[in-house]
Amino acid sequence: MKQPSRQARWERRTQVPLLVLAVAFAVAYAVPIVAPDAGPGVHRACTHAEWAVWAAFAVDYLVRLGLSADRRVFVRTHWLDLAAVVLPLVQPLRLLRLVATLMLVGRRARMAPQVRLTTYVAGAVVGLLMFGSLAVLSVERDAPRGNIKNLGDAVWWSFTTMTTVGYGDHSPTTGLGRLIAVGLMLSGIALLGVVTANIAAWFIARFERDDQVERLQLAVLRELQDEVRALRGEVARLGGGDRGDGGGDGSGVGGGSGPGPMPAQAAAGAPPSCADQAGVTSPTP
Numbered sequence: 001m002k003q004p005s006r007q008a009r010w011e012r013r014t015q016v017p018l019l020v021l022a023v024a025f026a027v028a029y030a031v032p033i034v035a036p037d038a039g040p041g042v043h044r045a046c047t048h049a050e051w052a053v054w055a056a057f058a059v060d061y062l063v064r065l066g067l068s069a070d071r072r073v074f075v076r077t078h079w080l081d082l083a084a085v086v087l088p089l090v091q092p093l094r095l096l097r098l099v100a101t102l103m104l105v106g107r108r109a110r111m112a113p114q115v116r117l118t119t120y121v122a123g124a125v126v127g128l129l130m131f132g133s134l135a136v137l138s139v140e141r142d143a144p145r146g147n148i149k150n151l152g153d154a155v156w157w158s159f160t161t162m163t164t165v166g167y168g169d170h171s172p173t174t175g176l177g178r179l180i181a182v183g184l185m186l187s188g189i190a191l192l193g194v195v196t197a198n199i200a201a202w203f204i205a206r207f208e209r210d211d212q213v214e215r216l217q218l219a220v221l222r223e224l225q226d227e228v229r230a231l232r233g234e235v236a237r238l239g240g241g242d243r244g245d246g247g248g249d250g251s252g253v254g255g256g257s258g259p260g261p262m263p264a265q266a267a268a269g270a271p272p273s274c275a276d277q278a279g280v281t282s283p284t285p
Helices: 006-034 040-067 071-077 079-090 094-111 117-140 151-162 175-249 264-268 274-278
Strands: none
Touching: 006 040, 006 117, 040 071, 040 079, 071 079, 117 151, 117 175, 151 175
């Protein structure tokens, strides 16, 4: 049995800790937005927590790069992870750290074998709704002409944007808010396509399985029909042989063609001979 590589073992061992750190990042990101009146110490602690989580994902990428068999191939096939690690360093904004962390968490969750597609899609929908609401609220709350002023309005706007309904009662007015809206729209369309494709694939697989079962049943029925035909032929052959043996026994002893001995009843009932009719009797000695 082939042993997993060191990179695969590392990814398996760090899967749960990184997901826990992602939850911690979500809390650290949400607290300053939901509670803007919190003290500066709380805001500072949340900022440090966000950077610490991002640094943990960056270290994870570097370790996986060092453990890979071919580093060039790893960089070429994991370029999205590299972009997510480098992105916050270009412009240290909280929104960029949010995007980078979401990208890294999504990549690691998709690599996990125990995470099914349905679970991944559901988690992606919830994560995008939550973080999209928080992100648009953080940039639109203090906008002069903004109409998204509380978390309820932000969540409602995220729902209508991801489902591409767009009622228009709430909409971002800043450039960054509109950029978030574009990201949510594209993500919603992509996730809707994934869900639709998953449902279609389930129906197709179900129909193919039913067709396979039907084909197996038809094959069994054909085999039974062939066996029934063979049994009928065997019965007909045996019945014809029995009738032939019975005709030979009635034609005579030993199968001869001559008549057999006359029975006594037939001899007794025979007509009298000419000598008897003339009254001649045999002389007595």
